[in-house]
Amino acid sequence: MNILRFLTAGESHGKALVGIIEKIPSGMALSSEDIDDELKRRQLGYGRGGRMKIEQDRAQILSGVRWGKTIGSPIALLIENRDWMNWQEGMSSESVHEGSLAPVTKPRPGHADLGGALKYNHKDVRNVLERSSARETAMKVALGAIARKFLSFFSVHIGSCVTQIGTAAMPETMLNELRSRLAVPDFLKKIDASPVRCPDADTAGNMTALIDKAQQNGDSLGGRFEVVAAGIPAGLGSHIQWDRRLNGMLSQAFMGIQAIKGVEIGDGFACSDKFGSQVMDEIFYRDPEPDNKQQPSEGGIGFYRLTNHAGGIEGGITNGMPVVVRAVMKPIPTLKKPLHSIDLITKESLKAAYERSDTCAVPAAAVIGEAMAALVIADAFLEKFGGDSLDETKRNYDAYIDYLKKF
Numbered sequence: 001m002n003i004l005r006f007l008t009a010g011e012s013h014g015k016a017l018v019g020i021i022e023k024i025p026s027g028m029a030l031s032s033e034d035i036d037d038e039l040k041r042r043q044l045g046y047g048r049g050g051r052m053k054i055e056q057d058r059a060q061i062l063s064g065v066r067w068g069k070t071i072g073s074p075i076a077l078l079i080e081n082r083d084w085m086n087w088q089e090g091m092s093s094e095s096v097h098e099g100s101l102a103p104v105t106k107p108r109p110g111h112a113d114l115g116g117a118l119k120y121n122h123k124d125v126r127n128v129l130e131r132s133s134a135r136e137t138a139m140k141v142a143l144g145a146i147a148r149k150f151l152s153f154f155s156v157h158i159g160s161c162v163t164q165i166g167t168a169a170m171p172e173t174m175l176n177e178l179r180s181r182l183a184v185p186d187f188l189k190k191i192d193a194s195p196v197r198c199p200d201a202d203t204a205g206n207m208t209a210l211i212d213k214a215q216q217n218g219d220s221l222g223g224r225f226e227v228v229a230a231g232i233p234a235g236l237g238s239h240i241q242w243d244r245r246l247n248g249m250l251s252q253a254f255m256g257i258q259a260i261k262g263v264e265i266g267d268g269f270a271c272s273d274k275f276g277s278q279v280m281d282e283i284f285y286r287d288p289e290p291d292n293k294q295q296p297s298e299g300g301i302g303f304y305r306l307t308n309h310a311g312g313i314e315g316g317i318t319n320g321m322p323v324v325v326r327a328v329m330k331p332i333p334t335l336k337k338p339l340h341s342i343d344l345i346t347k348e349s350l351k352a353a354y355e356r357s358d359t360c361a362v363p364a365a366a367v368i369g370e371a372m373a374a375l376v377i378a379d380a381f382l383e384k385f386g387g388d389s390l391d392e393t394k395r396n397y398d399a400y401i402d403y404l405k406k407f
């Protein structure tokens, strides 16, 4: 990310998660409800473990907002971990509490446990797992909510759905038809109401049945999801350097989500067995009306496409079509029926540690994907349009849209 910067800190069972985001322009209305609404969406989903029942995340805004509006300074957020009350000594920062909790010495395959212990010279895997846990994604979503609010002033809408859990997959034809609606706020509400974030009732039923089966077997599941951002003007990102390509930035952001193992932009891997003529989105033009209000998916103004195989990005630059990112989440690694491991201290063969865990978290990962997309796209907006106040960013944006209309 070039302009917008953010950092998170906090352990899963520590006192709180904290986050700082810098470079959101001044004068933008922002309330803790804007953030809490997104946090609630992350906590939904069939197959989550007991932790989500304990935590009802709420963000406190510590800085950067005064009387309901951003003031241009870094925005700091805090989300308390309610579970902290059960871990006050075990996760205490004070040396007097050392040894109050038995060390975790049985690294779980699929987690940062072993690599982290070796790298940081820890004989207690808790020192690794507390931070590698996806509890941190609550703060990603909170910071993403701020980016999302910023983008809403430019009619950018972001939505997601789960397309596959285990072998239960939504038919590709149905997905093509759905894609244009995914980011429409009313439709998004419908998807939010599905326990697996899947708008097709038959597929959703298959998904929940599979999750039940995995749970009964002490096993877990992963899947696929898709994030769509509509209302994006042509010209964000750049072809001029590898690290300025918007598809590259989105891929890194999605791969930065815990358990994400693959990212596609638009048709992605499906392009491999097609002819060029089946994959490129042909270019058309219609004269923009003088009072033409920019519609979602019309960010190229006069120039438009009838298809969107490219997922809205060509040569690292947005082309005015909705940006489509698809991702694969691997199954949850902590298993009730644990896999083989080795004790870090004694080197004896044993089963990996089990700690209360989700069976499937793909619906939550989709909401986290929306947040990461919002952060990357907001960054690209600020790079293109600049502005220290929202009014200034809007003036620059409006001038650019006028320019596109006259191009």
Ligand SMILES: Cc1cc2nc3c(=O)[nH]c(=O)nc-3n(C[C@H](O)[C@H](O)[C@H](O)COP(=O)(O)O)c2cc1C
Pocket (backbone or CB within 6 Å): 049, 110, 111, 112, 132, 133, 134, 137, 257, 258, 259, 260, 330, 332, 333, 334, 356, 357, 358, 359, 361, 364, 365, 368
């Ligand atoms: C929303 C979400 C919830 C998750 N919940 C769990 C969980 O309950 N138990 C678990 O072992 N892993 C869970 N994971 C997956 C791990 O965080 C992830 O696999 C781990 O950090 C290892 O990182 P890697 O898979 O990217 O290599 C979750 C991931 C996400 C995105």
